[in-house]
Amino acid sequence: MRALIARSLFAKILLWFLVATVTASVAAVVVNQLSGHPTLLDAVVGRLLRAHADQALAELDGGGREALAAYRRRIEAALGGRVYLTDPAGADLVDGTDRGVLARTAGRWGTTTVFRWRQPVLTSLSSDGRARIFLPVSRGVIANSFSRPAMALVLLASVGLCWALARHVTKPLRQLQAAVERFGQGETEARIGSDRSDELGQLARSFDQMADRTNELVAGQRRLLLDISHELRSPLARLTIAADLLRDDPGDAETLAQIEREAERLNELVGEILSAHRPAEPGARRAFAPVRLDEVASEVVSTCRLEAEARGRRIEWRAGEAVTLRGDREALRRAIENVIRNAVRFAPEGTAVDVALVRDAVEAIVRVRDRGPGAPESALPHLFNPFYRAETDRSRETGGVGLGLTIARRAVESHGGRITARNAAPGLEVEIALPLEGSPPAAPAGGSRGQAPPPAMV
Numbered sequence: 001m002r003a004l005i006a007r008s009l010f011a012k013i014l015l016w017f018l019v020a021t022v023t024a025s026v027a028a029v030v031v032n033q034l035s036g037h038p039t040l041l042d043a044v045v046g047r048l049l050r051a052h053a054d055q056a057l058a059e060l061d062g063g064g065r066e067a068l069a070a071y072r073r074r075i076e077a078a079l080g081g082r083v084y085l086t087d088p089a090g091a092d093l094v095d096g097t098d099r100g101v102l103a104r105t106a107g108r109w110g111t112t113t114v115f116r117w118r119q120p121v122l123t124s125l126s127s128d129g130r131a132r133i134f135l136p137v138s139r140g141v142i143a144n145s146f147s148r149p150a151m152a153l154v155l156l157a158s159v160g161l162c163w164a165l166a167r168h169v170t171k172p173l174r175q176l177q178a179a180v181e182r183f184g185q186g187e188t189e190a191r192i193g194s195d196r197s198d199e200l201g202q203l204a205r206s207f208d209q210m211a212d213r214t215n216e217l218v219a220g221q222r223r224l225l226l227d228i229s230h231e232l233r234s235p236l237a238r239l240t241i242a243a244d245l246l247r248d249d250p251g252d253a254e255t256l257a258q259i260e261r262e263a264e265r266l267n268e269l270v271g272e273i274l275s276a277h278r279p280a281e282p283g284a285r286r287a288f289a290p291v292r293l294d295e296v297a298s299e300v301v302s303t304c305r306l307e308a309e310a311r312g313r314r315i316e317w318r319a320g321e322a323v324t325l326r327g328d329r330e331a332l333r334r335a336i337e338n339v340i341r342n343a344v345r346f347a348p349e350g351t352a353v354d355v356a357l358v359r360d361a362v363e364a365i366v367r368v369r370d371r372g373p374g375a376p377e378s379a380l381p382h383l384f385n386p387f388y389r390a391e392t393d394r395s396r397e398t399g400g401v402g403l404g405l406t407i408a409r410r411a412v413e414s415h416g417g418r419i420t421a422r423n424a425a426p427g428l429e430v431e432i433a434l435p436l437e438g439s440p441p442a443a444p445a446g447g448s449r450g451q452a453p454p455p456a457m458v
Contacts, residue, residue: 016168020161027157049124053133056085057126060093069094084134093131102134172200176207188215220385232266239263288326288415293364293434294319296333297357304340312349315340320357323364326437327415335411335419338404339368339430346372346428363417363436369429375421383421384409408432 052075059071068085072094075083085093090100102121122135175192182190191211194204242259249255301317308315343353347370354369375383382388384405405419412419417434 016161016165020165023157023161027153045122046124049122049133049135050127052083053085053124053126053131054128056093056133057128057131060131065094079135082136086132086134088125088129088132099134102132169200172196172204176200176204179207179211183211188218236266239266288328290324291327291329291332293323293325293332293366294321294357296329297336297355297366300333300337300340301355304337304344307341308344308347308353311344313344313347314352315344316352316354318354318356320359320364323357323359323436325364325415325434327434328411331411331414332434335408335432336366336368338408339366339419339432342404343368343370343372343428343430346370348372359436361436363433365434366432367429368432369424369427371427374423374426374428377423380421380423384419405430 056068056071056075060068072083072085084099084102086099086102087093090098090102092099102123123132125132172192172194175194179190179192188211191208192204193208194201196204239259239262242255242262245255246259298317298319301315305315340353340355347353351371353371354367356367358365358367379388386403386406409419412432412434415434417432419430419432421428421430423429
């Protein structure tokens with residue numbers, strides 16, 4: 001129960017309201033007891049009026065209406081006000097006048113004190129219920145029976161509780177407002193840091209998370225601009241140098257070839273930047289067609305194997321069973337190719353890059369593992385961000401510009417799949433998981449998820 005109250009703002013408001021209500025009620029009872037108001041009316045005034053009603057009936061039974069009228073005059077002289085004696089239906093026992101309004105009022109309220117219009121009326125039944133006596137009194141008689149200082153104390157206590165509740169609720173909201181204003185003015189480090197466990201605390205933490213994410217996005221955009229500038233500046237500088245050399249020797253074929261290579265590299269870089277930041281096309285999945293994923297992966301391995309051998313590496317391909325899914329063949333090919341080429345770049349010379357295709361009942365999985373240095377655990381969630389490099393050295397020894405894994409991630413996610421990276425000790429393993437459609441064959445007996453018996457190595 002305590003945990004629920006701590007987590008829920010609604011429960012806190014409800015509890016505070018109940019506390020305020022109970023406190024006010026208890027205080028009112030105490031005040032009434034101290035002032036004697038209910039006791040006075042019920043035990044004293046009510047008893048006195050009841051005795052007069054009983055005596056009035058005795059006068060009526062003994063001497064008729066004249067005796068009753070004389071008794072009423074004596075009561076009025078003693079009490080200092082008009083007195084009405086009626087039967088339960090409201091007929092005046094002295095002159096027969098209809099006093100139904102008084103009778104109905106007494107029946108509605110059913111208490112010793114009733115309020116008829118703007119004047120309080122004291123009333124009580126006789127002991128046998130055959131008569132009712134009414135005594136209109138001034139409002140001051142009722143008002144003065146309450147202890148005004150005590151009532152003021154009750155009111156003050158209620159106001160104090162409500163004030164504490166309002167402060168309890170509005171203080172974190174004011175903190176949130178101040179943090180939002182600071183953040184909107186460019187102070188991107190503004191945070192609330194609330195340790196509350198209710199809805200207001202959750203709101204504050206959500207703002208902090210949003211601010212952290214916004215900060216990351218802004219920093220990422222700045223880093224993206226710097227990275228693009230860096231990547232474009234290097235080939236442009238080489239093109240400038242090559243152009244200067246070509247002016248000195250217009251027939252230098254090697255310089256012309258270098259210019260062509262750098263121009264091609266610039267073209268590829270711009271294409272990769274556009275691919276990495278192109279918004280997803282609406283309805284793209286509706287244009288998907290059946291694709292043999294095993295054939296696509298095999299073609300990519302054959303293409304990348306030449307590059308790997310030129311670098312002194314090799315690719316070991318474990319061809320899985322036939323896997324058909326619906327998708328964009330070219331996007332899937334490029335995603336797998338980018339992952340394999342990335343592994344080849346970071347694999348040490350003389351080692352192998354393992355590529356395997358497995359499937360289970362719900363998805364097909366392509367795993368690519370190198371035997372390189374891996375990546376820091378803190379860097380793994382960022383490997384698929386544009387231009388991200390786990391190493392601080394931005395030399396071109398490993399090649400690439402840091403967009404291959406980003407493009408792969410976009411392609412995989414457009415197919416409803418996922419791509420993840422983890423350290424394999426040694427090396428890094430990237431896993432592409434793509435959902436299957438249709439009625440896939442049952443998983444092999446004794447196999448676990450994504451762990452079909454490995455086929456022969458190609």
